[in-house]
Amino acid sequence: MRFRSCYIPTLKETPADAEVISHKLLVRAGLIRKITSGVYTYMPLALRALRKIETVVREEMAQAGFEELLLPMVQPGDLWKESGRWEHYGKELLRFKDRGGRDYCLGPTHEEVVTDLVRGEVRSYKQLPVRHYQIQTKFRDEIRPRFGLMRGREFIMKDGYSFDADDAGASQAYRDANDAYHRIFSRLGLRFRAVEADSGSIGGSFSHEFHVLADAGEDTIASCSACDYAANVERCELVWEGKGEVPACPALETVATPGLHSVAEVAKFLGVAASKLVKTMIFNVDGKPVAVLVRGDREVNEVKVKNLLGAESAELAAPELVEKATGAPLGFAGPCGLDIPVYADLELQGGNGWVTGANKGDAHHVNVDLARDCKVERYLDLRLAEDGDRCPRCGAPLELTRGIEVGHIFKLGTKYSHAMHCVYLDEGGKEQEMVMGCYGIGVSRVLAAAIEQNHDGNGIVFPPAIAPFASEILVLDPADETVCAKAEELEKALASLGFESLVDDRTERPGVKFKDADLLGLPMQFICGGKGLAKGVVETKNRLTGEKGTLPADQLLEGAKAFAEAVQASWDARRK
């Protein structure tokens, strides 16, 4: 492919509205252009990269027994009303009416549509299991799209769905999908981690996320330094072995803390460590106030609060609700004397001598013994994991890293088949609900994540499996027929080895081509110029390592093959 016949509008300057590196580079290298917030055009180079990703996904999904189909993007509101998500999905679901006034939405995900399909087709256990997937543009009206392709409103997703007769079958589908995902992200050349996760609004009982490890990730994942346990911090279980016997502390006292509401201020004023304070956070749980206690130096994990209390929603209460529940201004809430349910983190169990808010302005309690001085409903694992916390499996320290969620697999159980009456007749002729699973990969997000993980100061460093082309041939002297002929010969040699090339034969100065080649980040660079040919060589550069070399101009095929192997080897070494 000629550079000139491919639309690659590279930019010298970084676009003003890009914040993260993948967004900047995708725009600068001419891969994407924004049309409106969170919605992008994929330019030819981006489309090629997406196709490479999709190819790997298709091959491995087929391997896992999934068949590709294409579901509609416009979906009738009635299906969503049936599943209950018309009300629950929130404003992310872009709704509209057709000319007849009927409700529709743009598909943010396809559980309803695929369940409707399957319930219409499958009657008997003999037709199960069913495994479908599709690769399609999704639309979620995100409140805050950001970071280019990392969190767009419109994005490309592979979504797969499995329907089984029983839980054993569903578990097998889940394992097959899990294996496929490991193969996919390995083949794509990404450093990733599969982690235990919360299942959020998709629902279901069990789920794993696949994260590409990169600092720009929006998620924090906790992984064990010793065993293979890893979990999203939202989900990461924390254990507390207790402190053993603690001597009783003196009676509770109230002290004046004028104008001090933050943990840091109170701790400093009283001359105690933040870990001796108890933070009392008032949550709005399904419309009712609930107090959640954690140690002063810890953070509450809202997802755990929601899940452990079995709530539909749990969020920090608005100031008015806090003041109403505690009878005190913000910053002075405490567990003593509250007449709302109080839940405390495990870590607070058995300790005493705490400092808490006194539920009145400018005052705190000291020498608080939770068991003696107030009523704690239950002690639960409610806090956010931190660096150095103990692994729930083996007790070794946990490490926190940032990750970009590129895949998520769920065991749905019968959530949708129950709500939408997706059933089959078993061997006894008895009606049974199908057991479902769903499995997503953010295809366009994979592209962004690959760049977040693989770039340097000069531009993108594409992993070979994702690169739009395997190589770039820089024709430094496009007016020289010998040079052009050699470049063409090289392109053919590479093609015979299965490598596609982008041939930069623009009438630009060499410096421009070098800069653009590094920016685009194709794994192999071949520099074909008069100077090299005069010495009988074509020069090479490994984009990943920066290593330069030469190959004999009269043995292009052998030379290119050896270089390609060296480049692949450098990538294999990087993954380890």
Next chain:
RNA sequence: CGGGAUGUGGCUCAGUUUGGUUAGAGUGCAGCGUUCGGGACGCUGAGGUCGUGCGUUCAAAUCGCACCAUCCCGACCA
């Protein structure tokens, strides 16, 4: 939705505080010439409803109000 910021040729920005000739620069684009192995140089040229609307004023990119859009932080979501 709360907080913050920005909106000026395709792109990156100056000019706005203190209103006052024909709105500038760099880059990119077109032409000519000299160059030609890590984003060359000179000359010429095209390209702007100064986000939109209303208002204040003799006069608005500049002041006021409203709206819109974009970005960041938060909440939300997965």
